[in-house]
Every structure is written in C-alpha cells, then in structure tokens.
Amino acid sequence: MGPRPSGRSRDAVITCTVLDATLSLGESIGFDRVTMEKVAEVTGVAKTTLYRRWPNAWAILMDAFLAETREMAPLVQKRTVRESFSEDMKLLVQAYSSGRGQMLLRILARAHVDTALMDAVKKRWLEPLQVRGRSIVAWGIASGELQEGPDPDLVLDILYGPVYHRLFFGAEAATASYIDKLISTVFSGLKRRDGAQPKATQSRRPRAPK
C-alpha cells in the first residue's frame, strides 16, 4: 500500500539518540534554553538532519515528552467516580512536580506563542486525556453518582481547572488535602444548603477594594 519511498531511509537510531539527548539536555540546562544548535552539538547529529525532521527545538521536546510518557498518568479506575478523579488528580499533581511535569509546564507555556506546538499539545496530549475524562463522567452519570445536567466537558473543566490554575499560579503546590477539599467542595457545591442563617442578617457589602 502507501507510497514506497525511494532513497535512503531515515536512521531510526538518530531519532532515539536525539530524543534521549534532548531530554537530558533539557534537564541539565532547563527546557527552555534547549536549542537546535546545542542538540546538534550534544548528539553529534548534523543541524541539517535535525531540521529535516523537526521544525524547531520545541517540536523535539514535544516528541521526547510523549515518547517517554505513553504510560504516564495511567487511568486508575476506582470504585466511584469521585475516588477515580481524586486518585487521578493526585497523580496529576505529583506528575507535574516531577522533572517530566516541569517539562510539560514549559511546553504548555510555550504553546501559547507557538501555534503548531499548541496544536500538537492539544491533539496529542490534552485530547486523549479529555476523552478519558469524558468516559469517566459518562460512567458517573450512568451510575447516578453525578448530575445529568451539565456538559461533560464542563465537569472536567470544573474538576481540573482549579488544579491547573493552582499548578500554574498557586503560591504553593497543590497537596493531597487540597485535592480532597476541592473535590468535596465541588461535589457538594458552593451554595449554602442547610437552613442555618448567617449570623448577621443584613447583607454586609464588603468595602470595595480600591
């Protein structure tokens, strides 16, 4: 089938060498700061060859990340949806604090400036995760654990959004107890439910922050 390419075929060894070397280069000097030039120098592969295969250093990093991360974040199915998410989010947080996770953070950040990278990130990383998440949500709805109303993607946003927000901008990293509280709050809702009235009945409006 497919078009049989004529000419010399690409050296598979080079691919591995480059991906490996790029990872360790990134770990030692920082994932930003990885340049085609340095990769070429470190691996002994000619710059021309690199450019023939990847458009820029971030593309290499993305490939390297995915190659090493196929099995990362495995879906752990627990007894309830809530437990599944709890488990997954804890793994997520843990993963992001590892070297690999830091790498992904850089890639995500860079993606906002590099359209092609963003596309790759979405297609090869975020969407698979989302697909997986959706199936859990669907399971939760089916099992009666979750409300039927909201869009599954919204549910995922609600669950993972805060975690990412914390990872990106939080003062300190998310902890297991943070996630427990998060899930508990999100599941039960922000709204006050019991009949108890607030101590002060008058709706005290806060002072508008200047």
Place this chain on the structure above:
Amino acid sequence: MGPRPSGRSRDAVITCTVLDATLSLGESIGFDRVTMEKVAEVTGVAKTTLYRRWPNAWAILMDAFLAETREMAPLVQKRTVRESFSEDMKLLVQAYSSGRGQMLLRILARAHVDTALMDAVKKRWLEPLQVRGRSIVAWGIASGELQEGPDPDLVLDILYGPVYHRLFFGAEAATASYIDKLISTVFSGLKRRDGAQPKATQSRRPRAPK
C-alpha cells in the same frame, strides 16, 4: 525625608514614551517578538537606557500592561455574590479576548520560564485580584449565600480555575452561556441530589481508553 538621590534624575518622558511605544509595537508585531533592540529603535531611546531601567523586554511589557490596566476589570458589586462573580467572569473573558488580554496571556505564558516575571505577575496582578475576590467570598459567607466550610482561596480556584483553563486550552473561547452554566453547576455541586436513581444499576465501568 526619604533618600535624596544624587545625580541627574530619570527622564519621566522616556518612561511614558517607552511604555506606549512598547504596547503599540507589541500590538503590531506580536507581544512576543518585542525586543529591546526594536523598542530602542522605535522610541529613539538608547539601548543602554532601556537596560538601565528594565532587565528585558518582558519587564517593559509588564510595566506597560499595568500602566494601562489600573482601571481595567473594576469590581462591579452586584446584588448577590453569584451575580458579582458572573459579571466579573464575563468581563474577564471579554478582557482576555481583547488585545490587552492577549498581551496578558503572553505574559502569563512567558512567566513560566522567567522567574522574575512570574514574581511580578503574582505580586502586581494576581494578588490584587485575589484580594478582591476574597472579599467577595467573605461577603458571600457573611450573607449566608455561600457555605462556610471551604477556604476562600479554594472557592476562587473553583470559580476562576475553569475559566482560565478554558482560556488557555479550550477549543473555543468561553462564552457568556458557558459561564452561566459553570456558575450554576459549581454553586449547586456535581453530586446528584434528587432521589432519582440511575437508570442502569449495574455499575457500568467505562472502557479504559487505550
């Protein structure tokens, strides 16, 4: 009082010129791609002078952003906390789709690679917003609209996390109706509350996504 600086004082005109020019430069060529060199050329200010005042182009952009944004995103106090947040988040989303917002997105992305920038972002942008948000949450708790349990910062994460997540990685931008659904879901909780039982009792486990 205060330290009396000796020597020639910094030219205030330069500050304005540079901040203005940097903004419009960024808008025309893209906020990444703004370089010290170009700012110097466009403004006619010497490169050395720029470096004396800012360590790099992102620092200028941050200053420029804040200078223009003091009054942006003013807190609009509505009748209820829920309405206040809804209003604020809609403004937020709208703001982020403007030119200024795109700028902030770049800054936030870049901040993950530039520690000093991240510090500035946190101290000068995120924290003020957070302080404002906390006061609304406090008001909501006091008025009985919100649960007393969760940490105010967690509440803010839950509300804004999904929005940011969507802004950063969503397929399409957040809409007003998205925010309405988000708030509604978050306020009432993900958990199923009515007596209704799930259709299928057998806990159908989803197919693990390969």
Place this chain on the structure above:
Amino acid sequence: MGPRPSGRSRDAVITCTVLDATLSLGESIGFDRVTMEKVAEVTGVAKTTLYRRWPNAWAILMDAFLAETREMAPLVQKRTVRESFSEDMKLLVQAYSSGRGQMLLRILARAHVDTALMDAVKKRWLEPLQVRGRSIVAWGIASGELQEGPDPDLVLDILYGPVYHRLFFGAEAATASYIDKLISTVFSGLKRRDGAQPKATQSRRPRAPK
C-alpha cells in the same frame, strides 16, 4: 592530495570584496576607525561571516595590505650594494608616504598592543624584507664592498633603523638627500679619520642639560 575539507567552502568573492572594501574604507575614514561593524555594513557581508574569518578589523587590514602589496617594494639590484640600499631606502620612504604606507604605519603602531598582529607583521612583512636585506649584505661582503665583521642583521639595523626612526618620530619626513647623507655617513663611519686635530684640545664638556 591534501586534506579534503568537508562542508561548504568559503566564498572567494567575499574575501576579495572584504579586502577591497576595507582598504577603501580605511582610506576614507582612517585606518584606525575601521571596525568590523562598518566593514560588514559597507560590504554587505554578515558580521558573523567576518568574525568567522578574521578575529578583528586589524587582521583584515593586515590581509588587505599584504594582498595589495605583494609586488610593492621589489628589490632593485643595482651595481653596488650601496646603490642598492640607497635605491631601496628611497623607495621605502616614498612608499611610506603613500596611502598604503600610512596604512602600514598604523598597523605597525597597533601591533605593539596586539600580539597576534605583531606576529603577523613580523612573519609576513618584516622577515621577508629582512631575508632580502641579508642577501644584499652577503653580496656586499662577498664582493668586498662591506666589512666582514658585523652581523648582517646589525648592518640592516644600522641602515634601516635611522630611516624608520625618522619616519616614526622625525619632525619632517626623510628626503632623498637625507638618505644620501645617511648612507654616506654610515658607510664611512662617525669617527674622525684624517690627521686633523680638533680645534680645541681641551675636552670641552658640554653643559649637562638640566
């Protein structure tokens, strides 16, 4: 034969362009004041390319000088050694007052501060001249025109030293008649030879200059 250089070969056109342009640049703005930046601008050759080939502007100037001067100062063999030197020194003086000569003067001056340049000057300019000079001296000794005693290099120092000294620090430039007198004096010696006695026998000691 020889080492086959791998990779793209250096563009010969660039070499010529740069050497030519550098010469005329130097003539128009002064040989000091020639900078890599200006050469790059004038020639349209990238700065990086210049630095790949020459460490600094003086190295370009040295190359440019030699390229244009291969045939300059050709040895003119006259009937006697004395005439040969006379002819050569006159040519030398004349050469040094030309644009090219002014250039060499700058190079010689700069060489006292730039070791690499001094090495180049010695190896590629002074030594060839010296070799040529030595052969004339040898001829003079063989023909009986010159004493056998002194070291040939000393003879060259004695002949050319005064000329250079005059070129470097003399109030006015050396003239043909200066050279005639110089050679005549140097050949016959400073010492008084005839039987004539000094007018005043008492050894009048000069007043020590304060």
Place this chain on the structure above:
Amino acid sequence: MGPRPSGRSRDAVITCTVLDATLSLGESIGFDRVTMEKVAEVTGVAKTTLYRRWPNAWAILMDAFLAETREMAPLVQKRTVRESFSEDMKLLVQAYSSGRGQMLLRILARAHVDTALMDAVKKRWLEPLQVRGRSIVAWGIASGELQEGPDPDLVLDILYGPVYHRLFFGAEAATASYIDKLISTVFSGLKRRDGAQPKATQSRRPRAPK
C-alpha cells in the same frame, strides 16, 4: 623658593591621586585598556572631573609617565663621546624593558594614531632627549672625536635609530653586547677599508629573492 601656601588645594591632591592610580592601573591591566571609566572608578574621582582636566586616558598616562620620569635616563657624561653614548644607550635599553619603558612603548605606538599625543610626546619627551644628544655630538666634534661633516641630528638618528628599531621590531631585545657592536660598527663605518680583496673577485650578484 617662597613658602608654599598652607593648605594644599584639593585640585593638586586629585591630580596626584589620578596619576598614581592610573599608573598602577596600567601596570595591572595593561596600559592600553586603561579607560577614563576605570580610572574614575578606581580613584573615586568623577568622570566629569577627569574630562575637565584631560581629554582622554592617554593624556593621563602621558602625564603620569612624565611625572614619574623626570629623573629617568639621566645623562651620564663619560670620558669620551663614544663611552657616553654607549652608556646612555645601555641605560635606554634597560629602561625600555622595565614596566615604565613598556608604558612608553605603548604611548609611542598610540601616538601614531593620536595627533595630540604625538605632539606631547615630541615636545615633552623626544625633544629634550634630542637637545641633550645634540650637545654631546657637538662636544664630540669639538673634541675631534667625531667627523665634522654630518648633521648632528643625523648622527643621533644613526646611533639611536637602530636601537629603537630593535626595541620595536627586533626578535629579541637589544643586549649590551649588541650595543657595543653597534657603536663599534657605526663609528668605524660599514665600508671595507683594508686593502684585502674579497675572496671571489667577480662581483657575485645574489640571486634575487623571489
């Protein structure tokens, strides 16, 4: 003469400080490489003040050199002119190999590019030496030790030219024995005087060096 005004003016202190500091700065980092900026930093004197007094760093160096060198190279009057010159030239060579001498070499080199510096060098250094030299020559002529014919300045060129030539461009430094041979050769002349004929009578012309 008169008693100095009590209370040395501040100006004078600065002058000394700067001259001293410049010298030692030059000795530590190299006399080229001395900049106004560095002098200002080292001495604590404001750049403005430096520029008010000297047009550039070389001018400071020249002043510093002369201030420290008033008594250097003192004229040593010996029994004969020949001995006087011999002594003086040996001192000269020795002086030039000292730190101060290296400094002067740099100044002389730089002077070829800096007219004002060249003027200063000539007026304040070379001419005094020349005046002194002329008086010795005059003494030698008067005493009958030297020929009457040649211009005294030519004699000085002949004597000092070779030494300077050697100092500037010689492979190795001039030694005492070099100077002895130089003087001996110069005094007796290059021309062969005895009746002895060259071994080979045919005027063997040297092979023209290619």
Place this chain on the structure above:
DNA sequence: GTATAAACGAGACGGTACGTCAGGTCTTTCT
C-alpha cells in the same frame, strides 16, 4: 549493475538580537 533519490555530516552564510563596554555630554544636588 547502475541509476537515482534521499539521508546524512560538515560547515559557510546572512540575519537578528543579545547584553556589555567605553566614550563623551549633560543635569542635578551637595559642599
């Protein structure tokens, strides 16, 4: 087998930007 087509290494090349240094000038404040 021998084209032919592509991969590959090496390195030149034109660019853009970097961040720094030094030169001079000018302003401000202090003494």
Place this chain on the structure above:
DNA sequence: AGAAAGACCTGACGTACCGTCTCGTTTATAC
C-alpha cells in the same frame, strides 16, 4: 564654583541561534 553622582546617547563589541545553503558521502530502492 567645583565636585560627585549618575542619566543619557552613540557606537562598537563579540557571541548565540536562527534557518538556509552548498558540498561531498553514504545507503537504499528502482530500472
């Protein structure tokens, strides 16, 4: 008024990477 502190503009420095290119070599498939 003179000195210090320091802002400012100018010009050049030498380097890092970029992405493209030109070569000559190597290796595969296709005729």
